[in-house]
Amino acid sequence: MSEPVLKMRRIGKTHGKGAQRVDALVDVNLDVAAGEFVAITGRSGSGKTTLLNIAGALDEPTTGNVSVVGHDLGDLSNKELARTRRVAVGYVFQQFNLLPALTAAENISLPLELDGMTTAEARELAEVALSEVGLDGMGDRYPDQLSGGEQQRVAIARGLVGPRSLLLADEPTGALDEATGESVLKLLRERCEAGASALMVTHEPAFAAWADRVVRLRDGQIEEISVRSFATSNADLF
Amino acid sequence: MGIKEGLLALLADGPRHGYQLKVDLETATADAIPVNVGQVYSTLQRLERDGLVSKGGVDDEGRDVYEITAPGGDVLRDWLNSPVDLAAAGRDEISMKVLIAIFTGGLDPKAVIEGQRTATMGLLQDLTRFRAEEEDADVAWHLHLDRLIYSAEAELKWLDRVEERVR
Ligand SMILES: Nc1ncnc2c1ncn2[C@@H]1O[C@H](COP(=O)(O)OP(=O)(O)OP(=O)(O)O)[C@@H](O)[C@H]1O
Ligand SMILES: [Mg+2]
Numbered sequence: 001m002s003e004p005v006l007k008m009r010r011i012g013k014t015h016g017k018g019a020q021r022v023d024a025l026v027d028v029n030l031d032v033a034a035g036e037f038v039a040i041t042g043r044s045g046s047g048k049t050t051l052l053n054i055a056g057a058l059d060e061p062t063t064g065n066v067s068v069v070g071h072d073l074g075d076l077s078n079k080e081l082a083r084t085r086r087v088a089v090g091y092v093f094q095q096f097n098l099l100p101a102l103t104a105a106e107n108i109s110l111p112l113e114l115d116g117m118t119t120a121e122a123r124e125l126a127e128v129a130l131s132e133v134g135l136d137g138m139g140d141r142y143p144d145q146l147s148g149g150e151q152q153r154v155a156i157a158r159g160l161v162g163p164r165s166l167l168l169a170d171e172p173t174g175a176l177d178e179a180t181g182e183s184v185l186k187l188l189r190e191r192c193e194a195g196a197s198a199l200m201v202t203h204e205p206a207f208a209a210w211a212d213r214v215v216r217l218r219d220g221q222i223e224e225i226s227v228r229s230f231a232t233s234n235a236d237l238f
Numbered sequence: 239m240g241i242k243e244g245l246l247a248l249l250a251d252g253p254r255h256g257y258q259l260k261v262d263l264e265t266a267t268a269d270a271i272p273v274n275v276g277q278v279y280s281t282l283q284r285l286e287r288d289g290l291v292s293k294g295g296v297d298d299e300g301r302d303v304y305e306i307t308a309p310g311g312d313v314l315r316d317w318l319n320s321p322v323d324l325a326a327a328g329r330d331e332i333s334m335k336v337l338i339a340i341f342t343g344g345l346d347p348k349a350v351i352e353g354q355r356t357a358t359m360g361l362l363q364d365l366t367r368f369r370a371e372e373e374d375a376d377v378a379w380h381l382h383l384d385r386l387i388y389s390a391e392a393e394l395k396w397l398d399r400v401e402e403r404v405r
Binding site: 186189205206208209210211214223225226227228 | 352355356359360362363364365366367370387390391394395
């Protein structure tokens with residue numbers, strides 16, 4: 001088996017100091033293989049966002065090692081880190097994090113332009129990404145002209161646009177109804193079938209069930225729940 | 239549902255012979271309720287004895303064709319109009335196992351919960367994939383899968399709740 005796209009070893013993370021100290025992650029080991037889709041469940045405050053932020057190089061672990069597409073994040077310079085974060089990793093934020101002064105399409109295309117793509121190319125990819133999340137023709141709206149679920153889908157489009165190896169999605173269906181949420185899950189699956197890897201946080205069992213592997217965080221520790229590779233045949237179910 | 243009500247509903251839709259009833263019952267319920275011909279005939283005999291259906295002649299191939307009677311129509315309407323008692327349906331094996339494990343000292347409820355969670359999540363993953371693959375399957379089959387998916391989901395949520403309460 002080839003090197004995992006995401007490899008987390010003995011990750012510990014402590015937020016705050018003294019009386020405010022929180023051990024958000026305790027000795028977490030997690031691998032995500034190429035093409036694999038992993039779902040993380042767990043109660044509010046169990047450390048899911050902390051884990052995703054560390055996987056996406058948005059935060060540093062207190063202890064332990066993370067490697068993404070074969071690079072140990074601890075060994076990278078700030079510049080290399082920023083590049084890995086933008087190019088290899090697609091991140092869908094729990095709070096969307098859309099820039100209010102940019103249109104939906106610009107929110108998606110700007111990061112691509114920063115990586116050297118022409119405005120025209122980036123804009124074209126943004127339009128494709130918007131249509132994948134069911135927002136055809138909404139590219140020129142500003143975030144405050146979109147519903148909550150539409151804003152979330154712009155955030156998803158931004159996270160999934162371009163050739164990403166590792167997709168990190170924090171509760172990407174939180175503002176979506178069941179049918180729209182399902183279409184987002186289909187999109188993530190398609191990306192994994194095309195070779196990307198995904199790590200998604202969700203508290204909905206029905207959405208977690210789209211993953212090949214479901215794990216759970218409890219008080220900062222990880223538990224395996226269930227492994228069912230989507231790729232294997234399942235003819236004997238009925 | 240017993241197959242009794244299913245047969246009455248099909249006969250209210252039009253007269254049928256025994257084998258046709260078996261086939262239609264399975265089609266309508268997406269094979270959710272497997273029945274054998276023997277069951278269909280013995281149920282028809284009981285329904286006829288109770289005056290809920292009657293023989294309405296034979297078809298071209300000499301098979302008895304059944305019809306629903308007026309009292310049969312009443313029984314069917316009562317059944318359709320009374321909601322299923324979910325409180326009774328919820329007393330299933332999983333609740334039994336988990337609740338007994340909590341109540342009795344010697345068993346480890348956490349292990350029971352974890353084992354069940356793994357099994358049910360696996361089932362939910364299988365069902366989800368199955369439904370995604372069978373995009374073009376017929377409506378009855380999809381609705382049946384949806385039903386199983388929602389049950390599995392509810393069970394997982396319930397297991398989380400139980401775990402919070404016993405931790
Ligand atoms: N920057 C921070 N400073 C201090 N404590 C923090 C910080 N970020 C997170 N925490 C704490 O760490 C723990 C884990 O937080 P985290 O955001 O990872 O939870 P989560 O599983 O994503 O929860 P939710 O489902 O509510 O989003 C919580 O107790 C939280 O209060
Ligand atoms: Mg979170």
